[in-house]
Amino acid sequence: xxxxxxxxxxxxxxxxxxxxxxxxxxxxxxxxxxxxxxxxxxxxxxxxxxxxxxxxxxxxxxxxx
Numbered sequence: 001x002x003x004x005x006x007x008x009x010x011x012x013x014x015x016x017x018x019x020x021x022x023x024x025x026x027x028x029x030x031x032x033x034x035x036x037x038x039x040x041x042x043x044x045x046x047x048x049x050x051x052x053x054x055x056x057x058x059x060x061x062x063x064x065x
Contacts, residue, residue, distance in 0.1 A: 022052065
């Protein structure tokens with residue numbers, strides 16, 4: 001029983017993190033890129049995409065419990 005509660009809590013925290021990183025992705029998509037900033041923003045955007053994918057996989061696993 002305690003494990004189920006902890007996994008539910010983890011799922012809630014993962015959902016919140018997903019919301020935050022989704023907002024960050026939208027911010028990066030809306031930000032105009034200029035000069036050298038393009039590579040940095042693209043690299044950062046790629047990292048955010050990776051994090052979102054990992055969070056989605058984790059949320060799927062939590063839903064199994």
